[in-house]
Each structure stands twice: as C-alpha cells, then as structure tokens.
Amino acid sequence: xxxxxxxxxxxxxxxxxxxxxxxxxxxxxxxxxxxxxxxxxxxxxxxxxxxxxxxxxxxxxxxxxxxxxxxxxxxxxxxxxxxxxxxxxxxxxxxxxxxxxxxxxxxxxxxxxxxxxxxxxxxxxxxxxxxxxxxxxxxxxxxxxxxxxxxxxxxxxxxxxxxxxxxxxxxxxxxxxxxxxxxxxxxxxxxxxxxxxxxxxxxxxxxxxxxxxxxxxxxxxxxxxxxxxxxxxxxxxxxxxxxxxxxxxxxxxxxxxxxxxxxxxxxxxxxxxxxxxxxxxxxxxxxxxxxxxxxxxxxxxxxxxxxxxxxxxxxxxxxxxxxxxxxxxxxxxxxxxxxxxxxxxxxxxxxxxxxxxxxxxxxx
Amino acid sequence: xxxxxxxxxxxxxxxxxxxxxxxxxxxxxxxxxxxxxxxxxxxxxxxxxxxxxxxxxxxxxxxxxxxxxxxxxxxxxxxxxxxxxxxxxxxxxxxxxxxxxxxxxxxxxxxxxxxxxxxxxxxxxxxxxxxxxxxxxxxxxxxxxxxxxxxxxxxxxxxxxxxxxxxxxxxxxxx
Numbered sequence: 336x337x338x339x340x341x342x343x344x345x346x347x348x349x350x351x352x353x354x355x356x357x358x359x360x361x362x363x364x365x366x367x368x369x370x371x372x373x374x375x376x377x378x379x380x381x382x383x384x385x386x387x388x389x390x391x392x393x394x395x396x397x398x399x400x401x402x403x404x405x406x407x408x409x410x411x412x413x414x415x416x417x418x419x420x421x422x423x424x425x426x427x428x429x430x431x432x433x434x435x436x437x438x439x440x441x442x443x444x445x446x447x448x449x450x451x452x453x454x455x456x457x458x459x460x461x462x463x464x465x466x467x468x469x470x471x472x473x474x475x476x477x478x479x480x481x482x483x484x485x486x487x488x489x490x491x492x493x494x495x496x497x498x499x500x501x502x503x504x505x506x507x508x509x510x511x512x513x514x515x516x517x518x519x520x521x522x523x524x525x526x527x528x529x530x531x532x533x534x535x536x537x538x539x540x541x542x543x544x545x546x547x548x549x550x551x552x553x554x555x556x557x558x559x560x561x562x563x564x565x566x567x568x569x570x571x572x573x574x575x576x577x578x579x580x581x582x583x584x585x586x587x588x589x590x591x592x593x594x595x596x597x598x599x600x601x602x603x604x605x606x607x608x609x610x611x612x613x614x615x616x617x618x619x620x621x622x623x624x625x626x627x628x629x630x631x632x633x634x635x636x637x638x639x640x641x642x643x644x645x646x647x648x649x650x651x652x653x654x655x656x657x658x659x660x661x662x663x664x665x666x667x668x669x670x671x672x673x674x675x676x677x678x679x680x681x682x683x684x685x686x687x688x689x690x691x692x693x694x695x696x697x698x699x
Numbered sequence: 700x701x702x703x704x705x706x707x708x709x710x711x712x713x714x715x716x717x718x719x720x721x722x723x724x725x726x727x728x729x730x731x732x733x734x735x736x737x738x739x740x741x742x743x744x745x746x747x748x749x750x751x752x753x754x755x756x757x758x759x760x761x762x763x764x765x766x767x768x769x770x771x772x773x774x775x776x777x778x779x780x781x782x783x784x785x786x787x788x789x790x791x792x793x794x795x796x797x798x799x800x801x802x803x804x805x806x807x808x809x810x811x812x813x814x815x816x817x818x819x820x821x822x823x824x825x826x827x828x829x830x831x832x833x834x835x836x837x838x839x840x841x842x843x844x845x846x847x848x849x850x851x852x853x854x855x856x857x858x859x860x861x862x863x864x865x866x867x868x869x870x871x872x873x874x
Binding site for chain 1: 735737738739740746750753754757758761762767768770771774775778781782785803804807808811818819822
C-alpha cells in the first residue's frame with residue numbers, strides 16, 4: 336500500500352517536472368528572438384567619464400562622481416594589455432570603478448588602446464617607465480597630489496608592481512587583483528605551455544610581430560575547453576528566458592571577445608623573463624636600464640586573489656606579500672574565478688566594499 | 700625518423716587514452732542515476748557530472764608531454780608556413796620595388812633604436828640633473844647652517860657688547 340502511494344507521489348512529481356520543463360522550454364523559445372536586441376543594448380562601461388589625457392594609442396579616463404572628491408590622493412587603475420579595461424566598469428552593480436567613485440575617490444583608468452604594427456617594438460620598460468609614469472605624473476599634477484593610489488588587475492597588476500618598485504615615492508597605496516608575480520608553479524596551464532622546451536618565444540615573436548588577439552583568445556578558451564566551449568552555451572540555452580542572466584552573459588561575452596593584440600616585445604619579455612625565468616621574484620627583472628627590486632616596495636599593499644583562478648592561481652600572487660618591504664600588507668583569497676573576483680555579484684557585494692574601506696583608511 | 704614515428708605513436712596513444720578515460724568515467728557517472736527522482740533533474744545531474752569528468756580528463760591531457768609536443772609541432776609548422784609565405788611576398792615586393800613588411804619593420808626598428816638611445820641619454824641626463832640638484836641642496840643646506848652659525852655668533856658678540864659690565868663687588872670686610 337505504502338509502495339503504491341509512493342509510486343503515485345513519484346508519478347505526480349514526474350508529471351509536474353515534465354509540465355514545468357515544457358513551459359520553461361516554451362519560455363526559452365519565445366525569448367530567443369529578443370537576443371539580438373539585447374545584444375545591441377550592451378554598453379562598454381557605465382560610470383560617466385571624460386578623456387583627460389592621450390598619448391599615442393593610450394587614453395586616460397577620469398570618472399565623474401557626484402560632487403567633489405572626498406580624498407586628496409587620486410586612484411589610478413591599470414588594466415592588462417590583453418583585453419579592454421571596461422571589465423572594471425562592466426555594468427550597473429558590477430563595477431569596481433563605481434564603488435571607488437561612490438566612496439569619494441578621484442578615479443582614473445588607463446585604456447591602453449589597440450597597438451598597431453608601429454607599436455610592435457614597445458617594451459615593458461616603455462609601458463612602466465614611459466606611459467604609466469607619464470600618466471601618474473599627469474594625474475598628480477592635475478590633482479595637486481604628491482602621489483597616487485595604484486590599482487592593477489592581472490597583467491596590469493604586474494605592471495603596477497614593477498612601477499611601484501621603481502617609483503615608490505609616487506605610490507601611496509598599492510591594490511592588486513589576480514596579479515602574477517611568482518611563475519614557478521606549474522598549476523596554471525599557461526605556465527606549462529610557455530615552458531622553453533615546448534615554446535620558442537623568440538621564433539614566435541619574430542614571425543608574428545604583435546601577438547594576434549585571436550591567438551590569445553584561443554589560448555584562453557583552451558584553458559577550460561569544456562567550460563568555455565560547451566558548458567557556457569548549455570547554460571545560456573537553459574537560462575535564455577531569464578533577463579538578468581542574459582544581461583550578465585551578454586556583457587561578459589562582449590568583453591571576453593573584445594581582445595586586442597599585445598605588442599610583440601612586451602609579450603617576449605613577459606614570456607621569457609617571467610613565465611620562463613621567473614625573474615621578478617629573484618629581483619632580477621630587467622626594465623630598460625633598471626632592475627626591478629620588489630624589496631623597494633614599502634607602501635601599504637592589498638593583494639586580492641581568487642581561489643578558483645585558472646589563469647593566475649593564488650600561488651602565483653600570494654608570494655608578493657613576502658617579497659615586499661611593506662609592513663602594512665594584507666591578502667584576501669576570495670572564492671571566485673579570475674573574472675568573478677572583479678564582477679561577480681557576491682564580490683561586488685562583499686569583497687569590494689572591504690577593499691574600498693581598506694583604501695579609505697589609508698588615504699588622505 | 701624513428702624518433703618522429705615514436706612521437707607520433709605516443710601522441711596518438713595519449714589522445715586515445717584521453718577518450719578512453721573520458722568515456723569510462725562518463726559511463727561511471729550513470730551509476731549515480733536515481734530512478735526515483737524526476738528524469739529531467741537526473742539528466743541534468745548526469746550531464747553536469749559528465750562535463751565535469753570531461754573537463755578534468757582534458758585538463759590532465761593538456762598537461763601531458765605528448766600534448767605539449769603536439770602543440771609545439773603544430774605551432775612551429777604554422778610559423779614556418781607563415782615565414783615561407785612572407786619570404787615569397789618579400790621577393791615579389793623586391794621585384795616590383797615596393798616596400799615589404801620586412802622593410803617597414805626595419806624602418807620601425809631603426810626608429811626604435813634611435814628613440815631608445817635618445818631616451819637612455821635623457822635618462823642619464825635626468826639622473827645627472829637629479830645628482831646636481833642634490834649636491835646644490837647640500838651646498839645650500841651647508842650655507843644656511845653657516846649663516847645660522849654666523850648669526851648666532853653675531854648675536855652672542857652683540858649681547859656681550861651690549862651687556863653692561865658687571866659692577867665690581869664691594870669688598871666686605873668682616874671686621
């Protein structure tokens with residue numbers, strides 16, 4: 336009797352499940368024609384901004400907050416050379432920049448622009464001691480401040496770290512997100528693929544010049560082939576009727592597919608000196624006439640890393656806190672991936688207010 | 700030749716192993732199928748499990764020396780092809796007396812070298828100016844110290860001059 340009753344209950348649950356799924360499928364089907372419209376509505380950056388500085392391909396955006404900035408020391412954001420920087424201001428409620436602007440920081444962002452063949456011989460030195468230095472000096476002059484707060488993301492974090500080591504007097508606080516410093520671990524596939532036994536970086540750069548965006552994009556996709564080429568699309572198909580999901584998905588995809596080439600010489604230096612020889616942790620990273628010595632970093636440091644980062648694993652970032660001379664240093668490992676660290680709903684709600692507070696306490 | 704053949708066999712074996720492992724583990728996922736739950740939920744669970752297994756086996760495969768060798772060979776092949784195509788195009792440009800990519804790159808590189816030399820010189824000059832400034836500051840500081848010392852000395856002398864001479868103590872005789 337009990338068994339029969341249980342079978343009856345099972346049958347009802349099954350029926351309900353089939354009916355729900357059928358209706359969900361209908362909702363999914365009816366949502367598909369609206370996708371192109373939604374795609375067109377995707378904006379690249381949401382916080383009001385103005386271009387205040389230009390040099391070659393580079394532009395510096397100044398973000399306009401409500402009222403006067405609450406702090407004298409401005410904040411300068413440095414993004415990687417491989418993608419566009421609007422991930423830091425992706426959409427309403429998913430913007431690191433908006434969080435800092437709202438807190439009263441005078442915020443600036445470097446957009447590197449897309450390098451042409453003329454930029455293929457630019458080196459890391461040109462970026463660190465050329466562009467970043469010029470931007471920092473410009474921002475200091477514009478805000479009448481002695482130094483700036485620097486926030487670097489991914490490769491931008493590595494550039495910011497090098498800059499701080501060489502120009503410590505110009506940096507008040509350093510905030511890093513998913514920044515590669517110690518490349519000795521073989522946890523990330525990228526480190527493995529750039530092993531000198533299997534990858535001749537000189538031959539590659541000499542032949543292709545600037546590293547094509549398509550090459551970088553394929554490499555990133557291949558890091559997680561199942562997730563990037565199968566899982567993602569199944570998720571979209573299942574959630575295509577949910578407006579919020581689709582909006583997030585389209586913003587992310589727009590950004591992920593908006594790659595730019597990397598100047599050949601910068602790529603050569605990163606692959607050779609960092610991925611292959613790991614010179615930064617040995618304080619022997621050459622930058623033009625200079626040598627980057629991480630021990631020269633003395634300012635407060637906040638090192639944010641993601642526990643599920645497949646691109647820059649925690650082991651690659653965490654080492655920095657032991658290599659600098661700063662006494663005020665903190666690291667936070669957040670349960671997210673490389674991008675989720677910046678834009679996931681939870682990170683925006685819990686991590687970033689903490690990171691903003693950290694900077695507030697240390698800024699005039 | 701034998702080495703190459705061995706490598707190809709190794710690579711084929713690794714690729715075969717990848718699929719065998721993937722399929723075996725994907726089949727193993729189905730043992731967790733629970734007939735009591737609604738089939739749609741169960742199918743989703745199975746799909747998730749299979750994709751997870753597939754992701755893990757692929758990640759493992761992409762770390763094998765065989766995959767890395769294969770990646771190296773295909774990348775080198777593509778680069779060689781690109782270089783050959785470019786050399787061919789260079790010859791065509793040369794015949795028509797047009798500038799080729801190689802020529803443009805050579806000009807860019809020459810400009811870059813000049814720029815680098817100038818920047819190095821400027822940086823050197825910058826350092827020297829900074830050194831000189833530091834020295835001037837030191838000298839200024841020294842002069843300021845000396846001036847202060849002179850002032851102090853002057854002050855002391857002036858005080859001594861202006862201070863009335865102490866009146867001679869009257870000798871008191873204890874009678």
